[in-house]
Amino acid sequence: MTEFERWLGEGFVQLNTVFEEAYFAAGQEYAPDLGQEEVLHEGAKRLPGLEREHSLEGDRYRLLGSVGLYLAACARHRVEDEEVLAPAWALATRLGTSLGVAPRYVFAHQSLYGFRTFTSLPDEQAFVRLNGLAVVAYERAAHALRLVATTGVDSPVVEHLLGEARRALEDVLSFNRVLAETVDPQRFYLGIRPYFRSHRVGTQVYRGVNAGDFAAVNEIDLLLGLCRADDPFYQRIVAEKLPYVPPDHQTRLHQAVLVEPLLHRFLREPLYAGLFLDVCRAHGAAYALHHGRLVKPFLEAQAGAEQDVTASGPPLSVVVAELAHLVDLRTARPRAGAFGAHEELRRLAELV
Ligand code: HEM
Known part of the structure; x- marks a missing residue:
């Protein structure tokens, strides 16, 4: 497992959980200024390692799911900084093109290609x-x-x-x-x-x-x-x-x-x-x-x-x-x- 994927199972889940609890407590789908940029930057930091550690010829669909989960969370927390996300967008697009699928996470990545959630909420x-x-x-x-x-x-x-x-x-x-x-x-x-x-x-x-x-x-x-x-x-x-x-x-x-x-x-x-x-x-x-x-x-x-x-x-x-x-x-x-x-x-x- 790559460092990026380990983070997806740990730090990423913790951050999303904290934000979701805060949104829910406010009775809203979203609340600003909670430090949501952390998701964006923590993921971006680990992305170069992902390409290095993961053979793109290997399990490409699962890899697309990993990048895609990160992108979906950035969109959900409204922290889509173009410059920071450019490498993730490029990797997702390359994987999507090679597989003939949309370059994003879909439900199959959560339940058919492993079991992955955004939060630890029941x-x-x-x-x-x-x-x-x-x-x-x-x-x-x-x-x-x-x-x-x-x-x-x-x-x-x-x-x-x-x-x-x-x-x-x-x-x-x-x-x-x-x-x-x-x-x-x-x-x-x-x-x-x-x-x-x-x-x-x-x-x-x-x-x-x-x-x-x-x-x-x-x-x-x-x-x-x-x-x-x-x-x-x-x-x-x-x-x-x-x-x-x-x-x-x-x-x-x-x-x-x-x-x-x-x-x-x-x-x-x-x-x-x-x-x-x-x-x-x-x-x-x-x-x-x-x-x-x-x-x-x-x-x-x-x-x-x-x-x-x-x-x-x-x-x-x-x-x-x-x-x-x-x-x-x-x-x-x-x-x-x-x-x-x-x-x-x-x-x-x-x-x-
Ligand atoms: C809270 C749970 C769920 C809600 C609110 C929900 C709602 C929806 C909505 C709104 C769509 C249309 C997609 C869109 O354009 O937005 C859809 C599609 C679909 N959902 Fe669900 N869904 C739920 C859970 C499930 C579950 C557990 C299954 C079982 C596998 C399922 C099977 C499908 C299927 C097969 C479609 C595609 C359209 C079709 O071929 O019928 N959904 N769902």
Whole structure:
């Protein structure tokens, strides 16, 4: 481990924790004049060592996460001094270009490439842990469904795989429910969300990140057939996400838009259609919970009339409307003038 990375796990966390406690005590997202420049300078001091000690040909994605965590904290504490940050911006850009990803930290760096938090506060620890667990559960479901696609929908092995996918999606729902019950919405809003926001790397601003920046959820959508790769709304969701997922997830998204939906295959060979419909219901239920128990109380209710609070940049009402459209797709609720799988699912249910 490099000196920079050791600092990220120790001094960096201590500084962020002190500032977050002060902001929270003031009931604000930010408070000036607390000495936040220390984060900027302590990181900058160690950065030359990082390049020396770390082979850029090694674990570049993890390294991008390290530089990115530092940059996100500087943006969060409003200490983005151009001159001081220039070397960090240059390194992040070089790593991002070589990997074909946005040159910033994304959620995968926190929960899939090690376990890293900005502070030692219990709410952030719980948030990152439970979020990571939900992502891992989505991965299990996607893995099982990919195997259904290759095994063939009438294989006796499919019964087990569909059960595995359903259980994994039920786990997503449980982890998200525990998150909703454990993390304090105000702590999330004032002290966790601000690290996820858009920030500058060099001359360009990169959008903020969220817990949905991984491939599995979209693989599940497309494999099940609840969302379609030729639906312009959904095409935009996937294309927009590409630079914000790890390189291997990009490859998986490229493949996911080419697969034939399992829904069509089960309509032709409905032997295990009942189990397939259970998986669809579990996916819809988990995502409906994301909307009702996370987006609404943790973001909408906290924001009040404030609109400029989302990770990605558009006004909150636009983001929430887009997420509501995704809820309709994943729960197969008909939506006027838009694609939805309700009719095909109804036909499949008749075959069970
Ligand atoms: C307090 C907790 C959470 C809140 C407030 C929240 C809110 C949001 C918001 C507002 C977005 C839209 C991104 C934007 O444009 O800003 C989003 C996206 C997303 N979130 Fe969450 N989220 C939370 C936790 C989670 C967790 C634990 C998961 C599970 C892995 C998750 C899965 C997703 C997914 C998959 C997307 C991408 C859009 C999609 O494909 O549905 N979120 N979330």
